[in-house]
Amino acid sequence: MPVVEPFVRTEHCPDLPPPRGQTGIVHWIRVNLFSSPFNAVLTIASLYLVYVTVVPLFTWGVLNADWTSPNNLDRACQSEGGACWSFIIVRFNQFMYGFYPHEARWRVDTAFAILVISLAALMIERVPYKKYIGLFVIVIYPFLAYFLFLGGGVLEEVDTGQWGGLFLTLVLAVVPIAVSLPFGTLLALGRRSEMPIIRSVCICLIELPRGVPLITVLFMSSVVLPLFLPPGTYFDKVLRVLVGMSFFAAAYMAETVRGGLQAIPRGQYEAAQAMGLSYWKMMGLVILPQALKIMIPGIVSSFIGLFKDTTLVVVVGLLDMLNVITAATAHSNWLGTNIEGYVFAAFVYWVFCFSMSRYSIYLEHKLHTSH
Amino acid sequence: MANPDIQPSGASGVSEDAAIQIIGMHKWYGDFHVLKDIDLTVYRGERIVICGPSGSGKSTLIRCINRLEEHQQGQIIVENIELTNDLKGIDAIRREVGMVFQHFNLFPHLTVLENLTLAPIWVRKVAKAEAEEMAMEYLERVKIPEQALKFPGQLSGGQQQRVAIARSLCMNPRIMLFDEPTSALDPEMISEVLDVMVSLAESGMTMLCVTHEMGFARKIANRVMFMDEGEIIEQNEPEEFFNNPKSERTKLFLSQILSH
Numbered sequence: 001m002p003v004v005e006p007f008v009r010t011e012h013c014p015d016l017p018p019p020r021g022q023t024g025i026v027h028w029i030r031v032n033l034f035s036s037p038f039n040a041v042l043t044i045a046s047l048y049l050v051y052v053t054v055v056p057l058f059t060w061g062v063l064n065a066d067w068t069s070p071n072n073l074d075r076a077c078q079s080e081g082g083a084c085w086s087f088i089i090v091r092f093n094q095f096m097y098g099f100y101p102h103e104a105r106w107r108v109d110t111a112f113a114i115l116v117i118s119l120a121a122l123m124i125e126r127v128p129y130k131k132y133i134g135l136f137v138i139v140i141y142p143f144l145a146y147f148l149f150l151g152g153g154v155l156e157e158v159d160t161g162q163w164g165g166l167f168l169t170l171v172l173a174v175v176p177i178a179v180s181l182p183f184g185t186l187l188a189l190g191r192r193s194e195m196p197i198i199r200s201v202c203i204c205l206i207e208l209p210r211g212v213p214l215i216t217v218l219f220m221s222s223v224v225l226p227l228f229l230p231p232g233t234y235f236d237k238v239l240r241v242l243v244g245m246s247f248f249a250a251a252y253m254a255e256t257v258r259g260g261l262q263a264i265p266r267g268q269y270e271a272a273q274a275m276g277l278s279y280w281k282m283m284g285l286v287i288l289p290q291a292l293k294i295m296i297p298g299i300v301s302s303f304i305g306l307f308k309d310t311t312l313v314v315v316v317g318l319l320d321m322l323n324v325i326t327a328a329t330a331h332s333n334w335l336g337t338n339i340e341g342y343v344f345a346a347f348v349y350w351v352f353c354f355s356m357s358r359y360s361i362y363l364e365h366k367l368h369t370s371h
Numbered sequence: 372m373a374n375p376d377i378q379p380s381g382a383s384g385v386s387e388d389a390a391i392q393i394i395g396m397h398k399w400y401g402d403f404h405v406l407k408d409i410d411l412t413v414y415r416g417e418r419i420v421i422c423g424p425s426g427s428g429k430s431t432l433i434r435c436i437n438r439l440e441e442h443q444q445g446q447i448i449v450e451n452i453e454l455t456n457d458l459k460g461i462d463a464i465r466r467e468v469g470m471v472f473q474h475f476n477l478f479p480h481l482t483v484l485e486n487l488t489l490a491p492i493w494v495r496k497v498a499k500a501e502a503e504e505m506a507m508e509y510l511e512r513v514k515i516p517e518q519a520l521k522f523p524g525q526l527s528g529g530q531q532q533r534v535a536i537a538r539s540l541c542m543n544p545r546i547m548l549f550d551e552p553t554s555a556l557d558p559e560m561i562s563e564v565l566d567v568m569v570s571l572a573e574s575g576m577t578m579l580c581v582t583h584e585m586g587f588a589r590k591i592a593n594r595v596m597f598m599d600e601g602e603i604i605e606q607n608e609p610e611e612f613f614n615n616p617k618s619e620r621t622k623l624f625l626s627q628i629l630s631h
Contacts, residue, residue, distance in 0.1 A: 276462055276466045
């Protein structure tokens, strides 16, 4: 039998700094990049790969590139081995607005400026009167934007056939995004309802759009739908596409929301019920705020997906930004500029999607209250 | 029925003094008969401790009282309102009955203060400032006013359960239901929660507690009830119940929980 040696600590052991070489940049490099011979080889190989790809790209895109905006288009971009950004510079306005009349473009700028300022005000914590700003964005802004974009009354009317470029892309993305969240939430709640009729209707509305590709939905809404409508009825093409995309987005959103709802423990529902909260108050005050927090990555993924899916409207003949650029590269003055066009398009899409992604990460951190 | 109801002097049958009356109540989960012929009258100001092995239906019984579970047969009358499918009646009862859960069930996205003021503001339509003032009073009463602006996730289990009790009290309930309030707590935190419950009992609150804290039962209960397999097996005054149990099943249960 081992003898138990009685022990009592009499002095407090002070907190000591960690040994040298356990912190700092050298330590980080050693641990993360050169922790084993294999990792060291990988690190060096990766550095080489970065070197052989980035250097030519930089040379093509910056050093040898042509940034001028020539008056004589025949002279543009004569230099070899460099990107022809003149193409982007000259056509920039068209990529932004499509064929929206020049003198009316301030209306598009105004509408987006108002939206960006209001959203920024909502996102920045210090700004007061958030309730009123939110009400403005939800209730008044859609009508204001509709009026500014389409015109009528004091403003000159602009047919949606002239819409295009990034402007059209943003309209096609923002409207379904804004519509899909509330409708998706309602569909998700309906799918979990105990009332059989509401549940079946919601399941149909979710599963039908989800079961077909977006491109089919777009075809249906623009080509097939008019066949079933009485002759003479005319729906605007952009409107039809917006309705189709909103349906599609709401169906996907519903499943994202349902996933979030299922992650909320039963105890939260029970506590809310025991306190006497009605169904809608329980959902609005207790369940959905928690579920939405869990769902942020999923929601933002759908938003990003939706934003990029707007390029599919080429099949119904709408000229969103990517399609305007593609069309412009076919012009005889700019033959051979596809790469520049696509790089520019990719950059714009990336900036928007990456911003959404960063904001979602920020939001997750802000809402993270359970430690 | 062989249930020896212990009644305050003069009370019998349908009573004005009854806070809760359960008459011939049955409940099934599918084919499983979980509560069998429950008869129980709880008088105003009475404090009842319900014990029994797990799966005996004791939690289900108190969850029927505020309709977190639905009963299929018999009557449940709470504060003179019978529980039926009528939503207004259910809401009225839930306003009068507070409940404390084993796992606290605080709302993690709200601060402690917001947890306390949510129901008063949205159900009782109390003004925000007034609700906050009341919430702070109850936080004083459970001895954690300094935690008001923290989130539940930053508190210890014992503190969370005390917040949960304060949250129920903010609705000014006439009846409090406790569903194993100390079972999820570390041993050193049990007493701080029991202290709050004892002071609540001393203030005259009608309480139904499902708990295995027998010391607590001896101290505050008017009546201790033992349930097994969905039936009320025995109920008595605490002294008699613990010192002189009548039923074999009660004796076996008490010997198991008191042996160590």
